[in-house]
Amino acid sequence: MRILVAGGAGFIGSNLIETLLQKGYQVACVDNMSLGNTDNLAVAMKHPSFTLYEGDICDGEFLANVFQKTRPEYVFHLAANSDIQASAKNPDVEYRNTYSTTFNLLSCMREYEVKRFFFASTSAVYGNKPGIRLDENTPNLEPISYYGAAKLGSEALISAFSYMNDFKALVFRFPNVIGPHLTHGVIFDFIRKLQSDPENLEILGDGNQTKPYIYVADLVEAIIRFMNEIEDAQQPVTLYNIGVNTATSVKRIADIICEEMKLENVTYHFTGGAGGWKGDVPRFTYCLDKVHCAGWAAEYESDEAVRRTVRHALGI
């Protein structure tokens, strides 16, 4: 099967591509290299079934050309802004890199009659709903970040395009995903800070912001596990919350990093109030019943995913 991975040079996309190639698929990657890079594709580039198209998914002519050349049967859409803190200062980034990439991919699928679509959505579509166990049927989705808004808008597009053109789509709402090829976020900030000052660590918020972290290998396994099952789906769009049952606080992340860096006398300095940065959802709980009933569960718990990521980042 011929597969196109949009955003394939990024964190999750590049991990997915390695596994797809291992499974014997023909994989093309389209990426503008704004957040992705060819280092992430080092393994893939050596594979005869892999082709890289460097360019902008927002450029309709370029993208149509990629579809024309590759004639994909399945499109995986992992191209998006992934730095929510950055786009909080400039919502244009989400309009362009998150929403418009979805629109352009779906439009090309419509034109070239590609019928299978995978979309990397996010827990950020739910907004801030303290005390509610978020499942796929939770009503009143009210994103509080431009990122969450662009992803929810993308989900709406997927619904309409799938219905209008007889697509079948698989949508995963991820929590925080971590692992090899990750390049930003709290783990990296803390490592960088501790490398420059091994005795003090400034922590934004009160350290109790607690989130589930999923290890990227688990996520990729879930994608591969469900990608073919959509053939049997009765609905145009199949939606899953994907995640882990456990969660890790920001303070716990700091503790794990200190343990792995063998730093014993670090003083934590908490700043900026309880909530962390604006647009961030400080704490949420995911209901994973649907995906568990469908036969998938993560191998690594949240703390373990953090520890593996820290060790990978430190090269240990």
Added chain:
Amino acid sequence: MRILVAGGAGFIGSNLIETLLQKGYQVACVDNMSLGNTDNLAVAMKHPSFTLYEGDICDGEFLANVFQKTRPEYVFHLAANSDIQASAKNPDVEYRNTYSTTFNLLSCMREYEVKRFFFASTSAVYGNKPGIRLDENTPNLEPISYYGAAKLGSEALISAFSYMNDFKALVFRFPNVIGPHLTHGVIFDFIRKLQSDPENLEILGDGNQTKPYIYVADLVEAIIRFMNEIEDAQQPVTLYNIGVNTATSVKRIADIICEEMKLENVTYHFTGGAGGWKGDVPRFTYCLDKVHCAGWAAEYESDEAVRRTVRHALGI
């Protein structure tokens, strides 16, 4: 108060502007005249408190200039594609005229620190949910038209922008709105067909597609009624289903038109299966408890709204 009405030369916008001017507001209108026209603004143009800015809301520089000149305190967003059948053939229309107009208006509000926003959303955000009484808490919004998708994406943007910038927004999900200045849709199609052949009428679908039709004057009254109440809202976004408790079938619309045109022997020819055109939701039921409890109800029932619109279109 200084008000900017985006899409003010269109059907609903022009009706709203007339009432806002009557109430003593300073009103600026921005419209690209793609669906709107200056005829709709004939009354407004004579008013000293009215200014028209003709141009494209997707042109960021033009729009910023309008904000700079008018310094609005309240933005009413009624600019959108309103011809769902047309955009079914070309989703770009919704990307540009429905979603991107919302993004650009919200971005300008962010830049110019405008804090109050009204948005004309739609029942199409719910998708096709036969047997479910649609209320504001209905989960799993799955639009089946590009129009519904672009409106749902716009609602997501409004949620994030409002949270991030301390806006207060009022969002109405309209059903079909009809009345003076309307220029397309089933009522006009039937009148046109019957004017050219008073003995035969082709009806798409089985004639049982049944929808609530709200008269535009009722809708405008609801907007004015709630526009100031958002000051007291606890949430960034206040959302209402707006509509009427009754509904009118396509066949009943044909009957009313024949009555008003005094045609007695018209043969109806039903074509195209039960559902009408693809992307259309053939039948839906709205729960209006929330808006009724808040003290508003429509004056005209659905059949009466249809009849008044027919009489206006026929000039009787």
